[in-house]
Amino acid sequence: MPRNYSVPFKETIHRTGAPEAPLLLLEINHVDLATPIRVVNDNLDLVSNGNTYTAMAFRALMPDDLDQSQPRAALAIDNVGKELTTWLESSGGGEGATVTMRQVLRSAPNTIEWEATLNLSEVQTNLLEVTGTLSFDDTLNLPAVPLTYRPDVAPGIF
Secondary structure, three states: OOOOOOHHHHHHHHOOOOOOOOEEEEEEEOOOOOOOEEEEOOOOOEEEOOEEEEEOOEEEEOOOOOOOOOOEEEEEEEOOOHHHHHHHHHOOOOOOOEEEEEEEEOOEOOOOOEEEEEEEEEEEEOOOEEEEEEEOOOHHHOOOOOOOOOOOOOHHHO
C-alpha cells in the first residue's frame, strides 16, 4: 500500500545530507496505565499533537510485509528507569498492551507521516533492555462461526 508522505518528509529521506532525520515516536497503551508511556528515539524530548514524548534510546524493527505471514516487528527499549519494569511486573508482562509507532520530523512534529498500532507480546527484560514482539491480531485465521457442529462437539445430531 503506498504511503502518502509530505513533500518535506520525502525530501528528507531522499537526501544524502539531510539537515534532520525522521524521528520514531512510541506510545504504549495498557488498561493498567493511567497515561500512556510516550517515548521518542532522540536525545531531546518532543511535543507532538499536544503530547510530550520523553527522549529515550530504543531500537525498533519496522513491520515486515511478507507473503503468507502476519506482519511482525521487534522492539528493544533501554532499561534505564524503574517505571517501565515496575509496570511490566504489575501487569503480568504487559499482557494486552498495544504500541503505536509514529514517524515525524522534528521541524513538523504535528504531521504524522506514518502510523501503525500493534499488539505487544513476548516481553522479556534484563539489566540492559526490555524487548518485545509487535504484531497484529491474526483475524484471518479465526473461524467464521464461533461453534461448528462436529461429532466430537455435538454427538447427538450425528
